[in-house]
Amino acid sequence: MRKEFFAHLGLLFVAFIWGITFVIVQNAISLVEPFTFNAVRFLLAGFILLIALLFRPAKERKQSIAPGILIGFFLFAGYLFQTFGLLYTTSSKAGFLTGLSIVMIPLFSFLFLRQKTGLLAVLGVFVATIGLFLLTADNSFTFNTGDILVLCCAVSFAVHILMNGKYSRRFTPLFLSAMQVLAVGVFSSICAVLFEDWQRILSPALWTSSSFLFALLLTAVFATSIAFFVQTAAQTHTSPTRVAIILAMEPVFAALTGVFAANETLTVPAIAGCALILLGMIFAELPSKPKEKAQAA
Numbered sequence: 001m002r003k004e005f006f007a008h009l010g011l012l013f014v015a016f017i018w019g020i021t022f023v024i025v026q027n028a029i030s031l032v033e034p035f036t037f038n039a040v041r042f043l044l045a046g047f048i049l050l051i052a053l054l055f056r057p058a059k060e061r062k063q064s065i066a067p068g069i070l071i072g073f074f075l076f077a078g079y080l081f082q083t084f085g086l087l088y089t090t091s092s093k094a095g096f097l098t099g100l101s102i103v104m105i106p107l108f109s110f111l112f113l114r115q116k117t118g119l120l121a122v123l124g125v126f127v128a129t130i131g132l133f134l135l136t137a138d139n140s141f142t143f144n145t146g147d148i149l150v151l152c153c154a155v156s157f158a159v160h161i162l163m164n165g166k167y168s169r170r171f172t173p174l175f176l177s178a179m180q181v182l183a184v185g186v187f188s189s190i191c192a193v194l195f196e197d198w199q200r201i202l203s204p205a206l207w208t209s210s211s212f213l214f215a216l217l218l219t220a221v222f223a224t225s226i227a228f229f230v231q232t233a234a235q236t237h238t239s240p241t242r243v244a245i246i247l248a249m250e251p252v253f254a255a256l257t258g259v260f261a262a263n264e265t266l267t268v269p270a271i272a273g274c275a276l277i278l279l280g281m282i283f284a285e286l287p288s289k290p291k292e293k294a295q296a297a
Helices: 002-020 022-028 034-053 066-085 091-099 101-113 119-136 145-167 173-195 198-202 210-234 240-247 250-262 268-285 290-296
Strands: none
Touching: 002 022, 002 210, 002 240, 002 250, 022 210, 022 250, 034 066, 034 173, 034 198, 034 210, 066 091, 066 145, 066 173, 091 101, 091 119, 091 145, 101 119, 101 145, 101 240, 119 240, 119 250, 119 268, 145 173, 145 240, 173 210, 240 268, 250 268
């Protein structure tokens, strides 16, 4: 139970870091395009994790890289579908549809891994999903091509969490997180060359911009290398469904950051949405039956 508590606390820290850096990433991709920024961000984070691996026993560096690359592919696919989906849909709808991964995870867990989810965790998923809708959805919720792409993004993120949980019990967290982060960096580099004006990253003016360097270092160190290591380590002690519900706090932290740092205002539905997401996380944390707890361990 103690390990599970610290795992959940670590995941809440990850959601907090991702939430407060959301605005910073938005500012950074106004200077360089998304895949180019992610390529530099994830490659730098990957090298940081590789350096950390040098201080670990040699046997930790002699594991198979294939699972990490596979997990990294689904993580990258999430970013890919989300980036192209945002060309055709609103950011509010994209936020809600991406969050639907918390609904998909218990379903996928049962269908593909034969893992049952406790009743309270299912209730937490339901409540958090309603909260996510209130927090992110806009007034005109029609369905278009961009929405389908963002739904594919949600599927990719759900599979990423499931596979990360599966392999985190077989491989050391530091090695597994390093491989998946480097994989995202390589895949992002390929897309940057194919779809973007990647040469802008070579501009001297960009590398003398304090805002860009701050955004890059903050996201590479805290929101990528540390965050994905913590997530991978935490998933050895908790279920994918609980991971998804806790990470659903990210848009809550992002909204609160907008209020305190950018003087934004929250509507009544958005406030209710934040409260419901928090309530959903609390439901997921309530004690389950012994059999269900054993399955989540």
